[in-house]
Amino acid sequence: MDRHRWEQIKSVFEEAQELKPDSRASFLTQACGDDAALRSEVEALLDHDRRAGSFLDGNAAAEIGVAMAGAGHLAFSPGEVLSGRFRIVQLLGRGGMGDVYEAEDLELDRLVALKFLPHDLARHPLALTRLKREARAASALNHPNICTVYDIGEHDGQIFIVMEYLEGKTLRHYLKGQALPLDTLLGLSIELADGLDAAHSKGIIHRDLKPENIFATTRGHAKILDFGLAKLTQEGARSARPLNGAERSADPRDVPTVSVDAARLTHPGAIMGTAAYMSPEQIRGDVLDVRTDLFSFGLVLYEAVTGRQAFSGSTAAVIHDVILNRLPTSALDLNPHCPPELERIINKALEKDRDLRYQHASDIRADLKRLRRDTDSKRAGAAGLYRQIENGGVKPPLQNSDSQMIAGLLTRHKKAMMALMAGGVVIVAALLYYLFRTASHAPAPPAALEFTRVTGSGDVQQADISPDGKYVAYVRGLAGQQSVWLKQLATDSDVQIATLGDDTCAGLAFSPDGDYVYFVREPPQKPSGDLYQVPFLGGTPRKMLAGISGPPAFSSGGQRIAFVRITAGESSLVTTSLDGSGERVLASYKEPEEIDSGRVAWSTDGKTLAIALYTPQLKLATISAEGGKARPASGVPWYAVADLTWLPGSRHLFVAGNPQVGSGSYATSQLYEVSLEGGEVRQITHGLSSYKKVRASTDGKTLLALQEQILATLQVATPGKESESRTLSAGNQDHDGYEGLAWTPDGKIIYLSVHSGRVDIWEVGADGSNPRRLTNNDAYAGLFMPAVSFRGGFIAFIRGDRSEIGIWRMDMDGGSLKQLTQDSDWSPAVSPDGRWVIFFRAEGGKWVLMKVPSEGGPATQLTDYTAAYPSISPDGKWIACRYVPGRNEATSLALVPFGGGQPAKVFPMPVTSHAPIPWTPDGHAISYINNVNGVGNVWEQPVEGGAPRPVTHFTSDRIFRFDWSRDGRLALSRGTDQTDAVLIKNYQ
């Protein structure tokens, strides 16, 4: 329509429209004249104006807004970046739970899958808490047959799980009415049982195992998806929809279905997809244990063998009835090729009474493995599945198809690797801090890491793997009770080959020929120790060398040994022959430069040594075995290097530590591969666990690492009534209180937690009410040791990132942040009048007490002797502290006048933790943690003298931190902190 014509119509229409309807006809006659088309057009418009009614009266979003809200999402478009980190590649699918996207993790340069959760769930705070907890638990599994959860993310209030990206299809896809070939079935199911076993051994139950949750990768491996999530979805849905009725009565006919059959639709409210795979006890609503998964596993096996669901029915209620009361048709009847033994295995898994069922996934795995061995299969390996996959149109893997399997996650968490040595050692306190997570620029590792835990005592301090990869030597036990053990991996047998008496082991290594185990014995309170040699099968240890700080490293031929020697103000890299002759100092550094004594590594060609060097930034460096200048190995600075080892080929180092690259959430100390050519740092492990040591077998195929896991809960207890302790934590994964806690005068508890993914200061009522985060630690700094004065008013705490290190204060509500000191200070205590903050600092090579005005100002030194962990008496007159009278003397407990000076009283005190030592509320005693054999209790030392006595009588778990309320209750962080040796295979 041309412009003129439109204007004409418009003008006539507008005029007519403003007239009363009965006068419009005559107006139109006059206005349109003989232009009948014009008149007809205007009349039509007038007619539609009249008939339009409420047309367009609302607004578009209101019209479809319900739909948008109901659908719970607006899809993300390819290219969109979530949380500044995940670039959407494509929508992979829409599950009942939520959409799943393929995305690129821009930080780690790898593909991930993002699974969004339904809003009902995400909005429910409890469900969310549980989700995070469970996801963290699941993420710790680090198993090749479990889809790894890397992280939980949030984007505009939508919660998503960041998972390993897998190529392949779910088992459901392969089970469309047909059985799997036997070898494929056995291969996959053995892997499944293995994954289940790994999870179950950590106490994690799947609860919703079914073909939809089992993935077969294009390489033919099995992966269990959504571990631990079922519980959340169900509970979340239940609490979000209280009127929906009992889930077990949900009837698929009540739920309009769109496609496929009802029983396979997973719907948060109806859990329909689960119905056919539920265990009898699940249907009855009993408390579940791992055996529920074994029943579901049996159902999956049955379906894989027969191509049919064991139990089916038109409604959930019917299915449930069948599961509870009927036996499935014999698998043999449905598939004559089914080995009778397999049917027996299935039937045993499908026992309705769980006591008669398989009790452990490992049992079913063993039976399946035996069956596979005994089955003289004529078929060719997993070809069946491959064929199916190819027929299914999936491209064969181009490269590294399941490369994204890196175990673990990228989460947060952490472990402060405080190098505070036991017993108030005098050397400069290397307060290492929580650190930025690290990232790498290299592509994801090409294959699944395979983790095997080889020790179970939880107290492993040192470990090395024999050159042939068949043995592990390790040191276990707390300081003063340590012993050296040898484990034969093939037989899983252990033998003790040496004990260390009062000494601690500062390093352990196999000789390159594997005949001897060398270890460094460090007497208490000494910065260096002696090197001993013990035959690999035990015998009398022989002292070889003296004056070694940290672990030794052998040249590949074993003729020479390298180590770090630290003397006052100087650190040297030394090599000698084994009899101590031919000592050579390759390099010496004076403060502030220093060689980290943590570990020296010798290249496999024997030409080069690798060290970690404070310059003052901690960096990796290499130095010729002939001596000379150290050369930086990589530009990346590290917060901490716990261990390093040289891989065969001399091109790469393996490092356990925390590099200062990347950004993001908290890190544990993880394993990294550092290229000596480009200096790139590639992260190998992820997850909740810290890795403290790393060694490699000579062929480089097996790595040995020490893996640490902290489980802690915040509790309130009354002495004498320990059994009535109340646990305030939602789970044990948040390190609640592990880095510090304090009562407020009004009876709340301030504590540190990584619940939010970063360490933050939280507050909670003593009854667990109103947990509240007081800090928003977007800088990813480490926060430690909050302290509150008896009058309240403010919280003093340590902030531990490099640029803002020191003591900080803030108001009780988290406001008015202020920095009070700018040094490596530790353990603040606030005076009762609130005017001073007392703390300790490394000064002149030892720890001394200091004070600083709480309003800010210069800090002054209170002691010229070694003293640490101050706490102030309720009357404000005394400081209790740990006290070391002189070099090589044991740590004591001392009372020092508030103004400083010599100790007025000294008491003996065991040192079994690095926590503050609070006064009891009545001011009559000083209390401390005594962790003995893995069980922690609070003890008190009366100020008037006399023997220390126990205050609490716990019989399990260590105590990490505690504090007294004014009315005599204890807030405690209790739990376990376990370190075990793990073998890592398949990392290359």
Added chain:
Amino acid sequence: MAEASEITQLLARFRLGDREAESRLLPLVYGELRRQARACLARERSDHTLSPTALVHEAFLRLAEGGQPAWQDRAHFFAVASRLMRQILVDYARRHHAAKRGRSGERIPLEEAFAFSNEKAAGLLALDDALGRLAQNDERQCRIVEMKFFAGLSVDEIAEVLRVSPRTVKREWTMARAWLHKAISR
């Protein structure tokens, strides 16, 4: 997200008739509106009606954060935003419509199937189509419909944006609505 100052600058250039500014503004605002919509959805109860006006206003506040944009910027922002709201909603309808038809047994979330009938999706798509034709005849009427129906702006707000009287807006709206009704009824 784009810097607030960048948005403000683009808005200023857009007001002066800089078409390139508009083309750069669109993705910024588009992203922000989608973000807002999702945030709303995540926050609100699922039976809550999405308020487009709140959405647009909030998006504007966020984008202009820190700056003190003149009313004209705001008005022009609304003009941009309303077009985008149309685009977002129509995209949504189109996607839904396609999904609803379903590709070989593809699963569709039940909630979605419940809430957004095919008719509504089809209706919205037809309206979009008709609006396109209306714009060829009368750009301003199309703009008014976008602002009123898609972005939920009031007549007074639209008048501000277009710098015409509210009466004119009402008149134009009446005709546009009649024309669209006719076009869709056809």
